[in-house]
Amino acid sequence: MLKQCRAVLERELFYMWRDKSLRYILLVGPLLGMLLFAGVYSYQRIGNIPTGIVDLDNSQASRQVVSELKNTQNLQVAAYYDSYAQLEESIKRGEVIVGVVIPENFGKNIALHRQTKVAVFIDGMNMAYATNASSAVLTVTRTYGAQVGIQTLIAQGIQANQAQEAYQSIAFPEEAWFNSTLNYAYFTVLGFALNVWQQCLTLAACMTIIGENGLSSWLQIKASGISSPVLFFCKSVVHIAVFMLIVLPLYFLAFVVFKLPLACGWLNLLSFTLIFAIALHSLGTMMSSISRNAVNATRYGMIIALPAFVISGFTWPLEAMPQWFQHAAWFLPQTWFFQGINYLTFKNPGWGFMSHYYLVLGLMAVLFYSAAALRLMAEDFLPKGEMM
Template identity: 70%
Template sequence: MFKQCPAIMKRELFYMWRDKGLRNILLIGPLLGLFLFMGIYSHPRIDHITTAVVDLDQSEASRQVIAELRNTQDLEIACYPENFKQLEELVKRGEVMVGVVIPENYAKNIALQRQTRVAVVIDGANITYATNAASAVLTVTRNLGAQVGVKTLIARGIQPNQAKEAYQSIEFREEAWFNPTLNYAYFLVLALVLNIWQQCCMLASCMNIVGENGVRSWLQIKASGLSAFKLFCSKSIVHISVFMLLVLPVYYLAFVIFKLPLNCGIITFLLFTLIFAVSLHSLGTLISSFSSNAVDASRFGMVIALPSFVISGFTWPIAAMPQWFQPLAWVLPQTWFFQGINYFVLKNPGWEMMNRYFLVLGMMAVLCYSLSALFTHCFQARFR
């Protein structure tokens, strides 16, 4: 029954290899992305954020604030502007990301136990810098606040040890789980590379049916007595096999050479990648089945593949998206894949939770392949 399948698979593999543009995209794209992103995110965290300090008080107390700022690794004092206007110009030109303005009478207000405000300006044009800078400044302000509070209690006659215990009776200790060092590479690199991979796979799968949608092609298929099922089943096996072969060196480099974390078994992760590859290919096949030509199929595929990473909730939580949009995000297989990657790579919550990811991706594949078969059947009926 399937004697013709090896010949069809060989034919499809030849066509994929003959297409130089597609071949280079599939072979080079994911690997190039891996080296690029590993280079970009090789430093585990953002530190030494350029900071400017405007000291309008010039007192021992203000110098203590500057010392605390120097002691944090995340901030690096680059200059000391004389006034707020100079600080504003430095931030506008991007020469500093953080500005700290210590007001006049800072030491006097502290001594008199008055509330005093130290202005902290953070360049919000770069969200990544701004988030890290805000966290670093918060740490410094906590330390300074604790020191001033303890000194105030001591001034009121309380013993130093008692003052410290009274002011710091509750200690909040932060602890990051699953990515303790908050390493950007652990969180982003693999997902960004697999995003390139899925776009390349989508581009290839969108050619599955539309490549045969010519009168000459269908007449040849009809004359050979080959069923459409065997034809596209054989073609799909080749595509999915190529997709998996292309991702293997990416995984080897990511987990073995670059030591990115993988908290589940490699077999489980490969099976998850396989079910996603099948689901993604089914979506591309569906697009291919109703597209009028290869150009349109590629356009439809890229319209879905390009924004799917952002829609997936990996970089911006789905819960923070508009409520009407949230159900739409879960329609795409990419959403289930990238959400699952985060669980598998960093957490591995177990099969009881993750089996629904396999199930949904499998159901998506069945649905898309079924619709593709229906559209293809209608198209093929024209040549009977």
């Protein structure tokens, strides 16, 4: 029995290594993805957002507004325009992302304590730019609005400290937890790299059963007396072990080299990754069992792997999706994994919270492997009475 298992293990490792395309996909794909995403998000935050200004007043008050915009961390005043039309054309061409129009008589209205408006336009084509630009502009408007309000109260005879207290009577201090600097790299790099990893895993797992069709060694295995359960169990062990070996360099780069946050211990991280790898392999095995050829198996795998990350709730909250979409997403192991990996790396909520993630992924593995075995029984691919 042990000799048979060893023979199958060695055979599967040989075939995986001999397949150059599979070898490069598994070894190079995830690592390249990690390095690529780490490079893309190396600045960690979006800053120096190009900003254009139209100052139709050119007063001391309007110049103070411009000064406040210049001193904002995430905005960079890139151009000045003489008219709204010029600013609009510049935003259309993508030369600036934010446009600020200070109206005529701005300084006069401020001096007379009249309400006035400063128009702010943000290019919403790129949501990452737009969100950060909106936050930066809001910071400026709050600060400058408070300064003007305090000056107005002082002009009405109120003491400076009383005027300041009037505007700061209720404080709303903001404090970001678990990602205090709101670092994009912390949030995206690991998730995107693991997405490449899970796609490669899905493709490899989809070859578990259908990959035996057409191989001359299949007849040799049958003749040797190795049972189908032993064969596919050993193949699965090899696949899952390879999957785990591939993810180790990713985690090393993420948490040791790039210093991404890791709230949980390595044992928790690896055990959760292992149960996901088993669940994902079981899903690929089931896809392999219903495929007529390797091409169809690959197609089925990509149909699942590509959109699974999008609907997992990692990049867009599940709660913001249609109700039926939310329910559908939880039927995929990727949703449980990417949700769980976020909790582990940022919060480490403990076993009491994470246990149901382990349980669901384990149940999925049992369900998908069982479905694959029943499918093979129905197709007479396995000898009667034998199951995987």
